[in-house]
Every structure is written in structure tokens, then in C-alpha cells.
Amino acid sequence: MEERITLEYYVLDVFSNKSYKGNPLSVVFTNGNLKLEVYQNIAKEFGYSETSFVYYSLAQKALTVRSFTPTGIEIEGAGHNLLGAVCGALLKQIPIFHEQSETDRFVIMKHSPIKITASFDPITQYPIVQMHQKPAVIKEEIPTYKIAVALGLKIEDLDCNDFVPTIVKTEVAHTMVPIKNSQLLNDCVPDNKLLIEISKEYKFEGFYCFTLSDKGQENIAETRFFNPIIGINEDPATGTAAGPLIGLLTKKKYTHPNKEYKILQGVKLKQPSLIEVMNRENDILVGGSSIITMRGELYL
Numbered sequence: 001m002e003e004r005i006t007l008e009y010y011v012l013d014v015f016s017n018k019s020y021k022g023n024p025l026s027v028v029f030t031n032g033n034l035k036l037e038v039y040q041n042i043a044k045e046f047g048y049s050e051t052s053f054v055y056y057s058l059a060q061k062a063l064t065v066r067s068f069t070p071t072g073i074e075i076e077g078a079g080h081n082l083l084g085a086v087c088g089a090l091l092k093q094i095p096i097f098h099e100q101s102e103t104d105r106f107v108i109m110k111h112s113p114i115k116i117t118a119s120f121d122p123i124t125q126y127p128i129v130q131m132h133q134k135p136a137v138i139k140e141e142i143p144t145y146k147i148a149v150a151l152g153l154k155i156e157d158l159d160c161n162d163f164v165p166t167i168v169k170t171e172v173a174h175t176m177v178p179i180k181n182s183q184l185l186n187d188c189v190p191d192n193k194l195l196i197e198i199s200k201e202y203k204f205e206g207f208y209c210f211t212l213s214d215k216g217q218e219n220i221a222e223t224r225f226f227n228p229i230i231g232i233n234e235d236p237a238t239g240t241a242a243g244p245l246i247g248l249l250t251k252k253k254y255t256h257p258n259k260e261y262k263i264l265q266g267v268k269l270k271q272p273s274l275i276e277v278m279n280r281e282n283d284i285l286v287g288g289s290s291i292i293t294m295r296g297e298l299y300l
Contacts, residue, residue: 008296040072044071062096134283136246142165146198149191159180170243174208174225184211199228236272275288
């Protein structure tokens, strides 16, 4: 019988320190690059919003990460796919930073270095990873009525006193959509066909619907994320959208620079996730924790 190649994988719940909460991510440990079709087949088999593939590159002296959706699209940007990949490597005790200086730690994501800060929670010993995203670029606004219709809401349900739907980019361009309150946020039922049309027309990816939290709550905002153009109907935690949101909130003076805030996402999916964010002068930090929920082997 022909011997098959075996690869180890973890399933981690990202932006959470509790199993079966947060955003599930499969992280597959490889010995180098695989054929494109193999990445796509494995990602399709897992069926999570993204699957990450990692190995330590001696040539680049860094962990390399590639991430794919179940529909075969390769993802860029520092989101839950990267956070979970780094946490997985740290939990597997791969010495991913041993050839790097303490002040310049990075991983390679689809050929580009992304700066990382990592530590371990002194109580739980779970890794806490912060990804350094680029400063937020505020792009064009989108007519409120178009997005309201696509989300099954009325124009007045979108809270437009201080905010209008706006495309914002750190790593990936998403539209920040203000919603009046948590009830409307969690009751809205998007029309994926209309969302895809808007994404194509204005050349961005996902819709990060947010409502600002009342004072005294642990989180600054509650959010939901829809990205049907790449096959993600709804995502329980989205790092590439949380960065743009804190960038927009800081620009509008709702939040302060150099202060950490938390964004709550995934409540509707019963997978609550807390994303830690901070807007700094030259970058945006997006971080959190991850926990291994499953472990296994797959065969090529």
C-alpha cells in the first residue's frame, strides 16, 4: 500500500480563550509550500471561513503563513487567520522568533512581512498576539440607502448622525456600517446578492456593521461582519475589519489614540469574540488570544 504524506493540524478558536467560542480556524503544519490545488482542497474540506498553512522558513528566518477560504481564494492581511496561525505555532512550541531581534518580530504572509508582538498570559499561559496593521486609510462613502436595502433595514436604522457607511482600509478594504442599536444589528438579515453587487461596484470586500456600546460596557462597539464576495456569509471575529473600525472611531474622536479598546463580535452566531484594538501614530494593533480545540492528522 502506498505511503501517504501526513500533516498535523490544530483547530483553534481565535479571539477567545474558551473552546467553541471565538472564530474557528484550522492551522495545518507543513514542511514548505504545497501545490495550490492541495491548499484549496484542504481548505474546502475543513469548511471554516479560512484555513491557514504554516511552516518555519530557514531562508527567511520567519514563520510563513498562507490562508485560503473554502472557495479557494487566498487571503491577505492580518486577521484571525494570521493571529490563529501564530498562536498555533507558539502552542506547538515552534521557535518562530529565535532568529529575530526582540524589537523586530515578524511573520511572512503571502511574501510580505507583518510585524507581530507576542506574549503569554501569566495565568492561563495562552499566547496573546498583537498584529501590527498599517494606519487606517479612510476612503469613499457609500450611499446609506443602498446598504440599508442590502441589509434588510430602513435608512433611519443606520445611525447617520456622526457616521455614514465608509470604506476604510488597513490591510483589506471593508465598509464600516453604523447601525442604531444592538437589536437592529442582530436582527438584520442581509441579501448576499445585493452585498456582492455593492462590493463589486465600490471595489471593497466586507461589511463591518457596528453599533457603539453604552458607557461602562467592556467593549467599545458590538459588530457583525458579512463578506459574501469571498464566500463568508458571516464571520464571528474579523481582525482585518476591527483595525479599520478603531481607525475610523479614532478619526471621529470617539476613541483616543494609544488606548486599548475591545470590540465584541459573533454574538448572533453564539461565538462571542473579543478583539483588542489600539490606534497608534504609525500603526494599528489588533490582537487577542486563541485556544486549541481540536488536533489531528490529515493525509495527502
